[in-house]
Amino acid sequence: MPEGDAVWLTARRLHQALAGRVLTRSDFRVPRYATTDLTSQLVTEAVSRGKHLLVRTAGGVTVHTHLRMDGSWRVRPARDRVANSHRIRLILANTDWQAVGYQLGVVDVLPTASEHTVVGYLGPDLLGPDWDPAEAERRLRADPARPVGEALLDQRNLAGIGNVYKAELLFLRGVSPWRPVGEVTDLTALVGLAQRLLEANKERFGMVTTGVARRGAETWVYGRAGRPCRRCGTLVRSADQGRSTEERITYWCPRCQS
Numbered sequence: 001m002p003e004g005d006a007v008w009l010t011a012r013r014l015h016q017a018l019a020g021r022v023l024t025r026s027d028f029r030v031p032r033y034a035t036t037d038l039t040s041q042l043v044t045e046a047v048s049r050g051k052h053l054l055v056r057t058a059g060g061v062t063v064h065t066h067l068r069m070d071g072s073w074r075v076r077p078a079r080d081r082v083a084n085s086h087r088i089r090l091i092l093a094n095t096d097w098q099a100v101g102y103q104l105g106v107v108d109v110l111p112t113a114s115e116h117t118v119v120g121y122l123g124p125d126l127l128g129p130d131w132d133p134a135e136a137e138r139r140l141r142a143d144p145a146r147p148v149g150e151a152l153l154d155q156r157n158l159a160g161i162g163n164v165y166k167a168e169l170l171f172l173r174g175v176s177p178w179r180p181v182g183e184v185t186d187l188t189a190l191v192g193l194a195q196r197l198l199e200a201n202k203e204r205f206g207m208v209t210t211g212v213a214r215r216g217a218e219t220w221v222y223g224r225a226g227r228p229c230r231r232c233g234t235l236v237r238s239a240d241q242g243r244s245t246e247e248r249i250t251y252w253c254p255r256c257q258s
């Protein structure tokens with residue numbers, strides 16, 4: 001599941017390939033937009049908002065996509081032949097580059113002026129130019145009884161954290177995912193660390209929170225249920241948490257986190 005940093009990097013790649021160039025091809029393979037044609041539109045920019053991607057044109061059109069669980073965008077030179085696949089949802093291309101979206105969880109075309117209808121609910125974007133930690137903290141505190149592990153995943157509070165960063169962040173701060181937000185003593189530090197983790201990882205795909213990029217060594221607790229905690233040796237636990245069907249499993253060390 002891509003988190004905010006991977007989406008940020010995807011946006012940058014789309015921006016490099018598409019911005020400042022005129023689309024010579026737009027191929028929507030979702031029924032709702034089967035007849036939509038953005039050919040001859042000038043792309044002005046591609047940006048991320050939390051885990052959402054927005055490609056904007058000079059004509060005031062925004063293509064909104066979300067990777068959800070398995071989606072990806074791949075950018076290739078225009079001359080490359082892309083194998084046809086039922087997983088392709090959208091192709092945007094110009095004379096130099098083609099961007100191919102696979103298994104996108106969301107594909108929307110809307111007026112740029114209406115972007116708020118799809119991303120307006122998001123809390124402050126951890127990697128956005130308008131990142132506002134105080135506002136993120138205020139939103140988190142608004143529901144003090146909610147378990148912090150759930151609250152961090154709620155994109156209305158702050159945008160960009162997924163299941164991996166949630167688990168890692170809470171481990172690094174020694175906070176149990178089950179602790180109510182109102183009882184987290186240093187929420188400012190938690191929010192600050194969330195931003196630094198995403199910032200530190202945004203230039204590469206793959207998430208590393210331990211500082212060790214070797215396969216199997218990247219995380220402290222995420223994906224390590226039943227294995228010894230790297231810090232104290234206690235077995236890492238896992239359990240379902242929250243309402244989301246996509247990101248329910250949380251991981252924590254019962255000794256290091258309280």
Ligand SMILES: [Zn+2]
Nearest residue numbers: 229232253256
């Ligand atoms: Zn431990």
